[in-house]
Amino acid sequence: MTTVSATTREEGTASEKEAAPPCEDLGAGDDWAPASAASVSEVEHRTTETTGGETSAKEAHVHEYVGELSEAECRERPVEEAVEAKTAPPPWSDGLIARRAFSSGAQGDSGDERAGSRYGADRLPTARTGGGQVPGTEPAVEEEHLAAASEAETSTDGPHREEHEETTRHAAPPARASALVAPSIPDRAEEQQTLARRLGALGELLGLSRGRVEPELLAEAARVSEEAGARRRLPDAYSVVALAGATGSGKSSLFNTLAGAQLSEVGICRPTTAAPVSCTWEAAEGEGGADGLLDRLSIAPSARRYSWDESLNGLVLVDLPDHDSVAPDHRPQVDRLLGLVDAVVWVVDPEKYADALLHERYLRRMPHHADVTFVVLNQIDRLGREAVGAVLDDLRRLLDSDGVALGDYGEPGAAVLTTSAHTGEGIDELRTELASLAAARRAAALRMGADLDSVLRRLRPLYINAEAGELGLTELIRERFDERLAVALGARAAGEAAERAWLRGAEEASATVWARLLKRRIEKRRRAVVGDAERGLPAERPGGALSPASRPAVAQAVRELGESTAAGLPEAWSRRVRDAAFRGAAGLPEALDEAARRRYAPEGAEGTGEFSAEGLPAEPHACSSAVAPEARDAAGTARDDRAVERRADAPGHEGVEKKGRGTARFRARSRAGGAAFREPEAGRPRWRTRSDAAASAPRPAWAPVALVGQVLMMALQLVGAVWMLVASTVLGGETAPLGATLLGAGAVGAPLLSWMCRRVSQGPARVHGSTEEARLRRLAAGCGRSRVLEPVAAELMRYREAREQYVIATGEV
């Protein structure tokens, strides 16, 4: 092999399409030692040659791979390998990474160092500064470095000084390498685990969001999930790298250069590459073939090539068609393949590096993929020496403004290189970069991570709302909802009415005799004037059944609940929560009606006063029951007419008037009393009237006792009056004061009794009212909870789960 290369070297022809055998002399096999041994001999061979063939090699634009083993390369690499060969080889030979982990202390532009820092050293931050991770060996190593450096300097002549400095930096002590290399496998496993976790969370997220979020928004995420699954099933020993770029940028030339053979067509007729071509460097034994990967990329079997180069083991290089030519089917192919490969090398040239298409359509849309992106400025032989720097700076500036992180000074990011496929300049760095990428075996994981990042970034507004306050069904919201439902059911009004009815009943039961008589007289007189006004008004709906729940109020309650619960959520979820609330509330009014009716039916006949459950037919019964007590009252109070007149303004009547309305209430009540005498009009459906209402006021249990007391008081007054009369006229004046006392006692005692009864019944009245209210509230809250609050809570739970999964998927946890 070395002889072949030597021969071709000597010939020095500039044949473009010669199929030179891939050069294996650079390859790092599993062991450095044999390779370095070979290359040492190679070095000797070449160094004898270079002095002769230097000038010819520089001029000719040779296309053969061997030719690209330019002077620089011969000077750099083999010499460092010579130094390396002197020290003991490490037992485990992922030598490239280990070396770079050390050499990243230097801030040179060499691709080796950057690559190493990207894949190796960022795990070991101290390696960059050279701080003592492995104590003891470090300082010794440094000294060795310095010794070697000084030695080298003195021994070699000027032109080689730079290279020697670099090589001494490269020549890291292998003893440390083994200590540092070992952790890389557990780290990779950890990375795989993290990735698996994130992908799992993404899958969960998609499942939770189905049916809630529009499918087209999730399409991208579903695609990423699927592709990641497919990729993970394929071996990650292979890293698929695509060469992409505009037409004429030199992708195919680079491809051929790297592969070492004329595998892809290079031509002057544009556009050239029409179908992708791949070149595989087989990985170590036991890792399987790359056929699965190539099938996934839909690369035709005839377009699959193979090459051998130890350093590039595990690399699958794909030459893509261009993305900006007239041919219409190139761009869709490129777009599809860019979504399937692991890493992308963007090949630009000095003419087209600022093309809007490249930056706007591709680079700007993949800002998270910086770790698996390379940008190569090709055709630098068309620029003057000094212009290369300017153009490179401009390119970096453009990349920066595209949002692509640039990997400078050991930071992870995209690598920017310059090459010339014609002269071979810069090809080595590119090859080294690719080799380290392939050897690290992290390309697939990095790519999947970047895809996840970018898709999750786009999905963020669907799950996370930055201004969200306190989320969910807070106590406050629940209370407000219950309150409104209670209003819709009329709980407070019902409670107040019950209380007042109770009080009214107590009042009537404890009224003094005079008051009762007066009430009747005035009512009769009123009736004569204004007729049977103010008949009680029914609360009746055309259906015949009473409907306790107010639809608009229920709707308002549900709407407010929906609004306040959905306030902090992202768009799609807030809509779902509102929909859940409305759906649940669809049957809520009917449910409230039903519940209220069921509760009321047994009590309606008793006439607690508010609702009569049945419609028409119940009325007559209510009427009849109402009439009887009135008749009883009427009979019992006929005697008290006269007393009533004198008691017209007795304080007993004011108790009822809570609003201080003057005499209107009194008159109203007396009118009610008067109505009792009217016969129910037969034939006309009679609604519950005021008299019914009055009559249906609950009679307290102590009513008969109160009546007896009042009658006693009345009797006392009468006896006192008679006594006074008799005493002053017949018996002489001594017993008159006794009569007066009796009279006075009776006159004071009656209202006092009445007042005491009323006071005593205030408490129970309030209790009665509030139990009524509380019962209705409980009813309302129960219906509301089961129909509305629970579905809403379920939706919120689902949103919370989705958000949790999102956070896990972003890998921040």
Place this chain on the structure above:
Amino acid sequence: MAILDVQPELLTALKTLRDRIAAARLPLPLTGAERARRSRDELLAQLDDYLLPRLTSPEAPLLAVVGGSTGAGKSTLVNSLVGRRVSEAGVLRPTTRTPVLVCHPDDHHWFTGARVLPDLRRTFPTPQNIPRQETPDNEESSVEEIDYDPESTGNDLRIETDVALPAGLALLDAPDIDSLVVSNRDLAAELVSAADVWILVTTASRYGDAVPWHLLRTAREYDVTLATVLDRTPHQIATEVSHQYGLLLDREGMEEVPRFTIPELPESAGGSGLLPATAVAGLRQWLSRQAQDPAAREVAAARTATGTLASLRPRVVALAGAVAAQHGAVQRLCDVVETSFADSGRRARRRLGNGELLAGEVAARLQSFPADCGGDELLNAFEEGLTALLGGAVTVADQHVADAWRREPGGGCCLPMEEDEAVARPGFLVRRWRRCIEESVEEEVLAAELGALVDAEEMAAVLMAALLGGPKTEELALGVLADALGRTVAERLRANGVQLLDACVERALAARRDHWLAPLEELATTPDSQVDLVAAYSALSKARAVLAFPAARTHREVQRER
């Protein structure tokens, strides 16, 4: 010398069309509205920059624009044609930031005014303004350098003069048509459409690109005078690439377009110099002939002018269509608002008529009315119930409109600002109505002098029950009122109350509806704009048809006849 003999009617028709196009408004973000807006801007620019000036003063010199992609070598070409460095050329891309126009000193006065390209500010070279060459080694330059402010691109036009150019021709070096800087792209498009002669430059590695081909096809469609240059061709492959390019042009139907090939030479590589005169000789000769030979000049100018005139038709028609679509969309949005509020109002009235208010609190209060419930409590309950009903109606209509607008294309941008009082408005109106009812009842009670016997507030409550309680309750309540105040009074009160209630409901809905319609009315689209545009275009085509000059027909038509 006259290039085109034009009638004044053509000019007036053209000016009217231009005004109508400028007046076309496309406010809503419908699909295709963005493209229509851009097309309108391009039309306006082309009319202002090229057509009107050309037709108004046909003897003006020809303007040839050199356009192409990034890095095609336009500036170097212009410099080489002129013979000295008038335009910046360099390695960093994009290079040309300020367009440069070079003309013969005799023609200078044609371009200093606002005749052509009126919205670009003219700047002139002062002795310090000689462009600095982008020498990468940054050596000291013998001339002073003025920093070009990178922000002020796109508004300047630098005018240079040189006797090397033939009289009657002006060269314009445009920015890249696919530049990364968006304003440069727009400027390039504008400049290209302002020219009489288009020179499109492409390179050996770019001739397969899609973007320049798009421009070539547009040129063919507009039938402008066109030449294409294949620049920066490495001399080894020049013939083959040229042949390939020729094949591609033939396939597009552009066989007769003059084609020039210019090799890549080390002097021009890196933008450090001019091409030798021999390299650009062919192009120069062609340009000189176009400028100086009267027949060729006539044909060149006329061809572009008539081609552009002919190309107006589809563009104006498309613009008219877009304007009509805008109007249609606005109409649809208005309709949605009207129908949903009308529906809501109908539903609310029906509910009131059915007595659906008698539920919940209202029912509880009414049940216990005179005995256990005061008049004002009942009134409060009714008021709250009615507010809830009206508020619900307004909110439902709101939601409906918001959803429908969100679905409509272009509706999303018209959503009005939220007002807080929109929610409170039904409450306010209902309270006012209640006060009216109470006052009317009080008046009647006072008038009938029943103040001692009849409680006005309770009567008011009964009246409200009559108005809001449904048919059965209405009957009974009216009976009560009639008994208390007399039948005629009761009837009068009821009629008055019904009227006021209707007004209240109407007002509650109308306020919200107008809130939605306000932004639509501001857009002020009418069906007239489309009609106007089409009418203006018809006038123009009629005027064109009466042109006596044979060049009025497009070049293609002439070819077809031959």
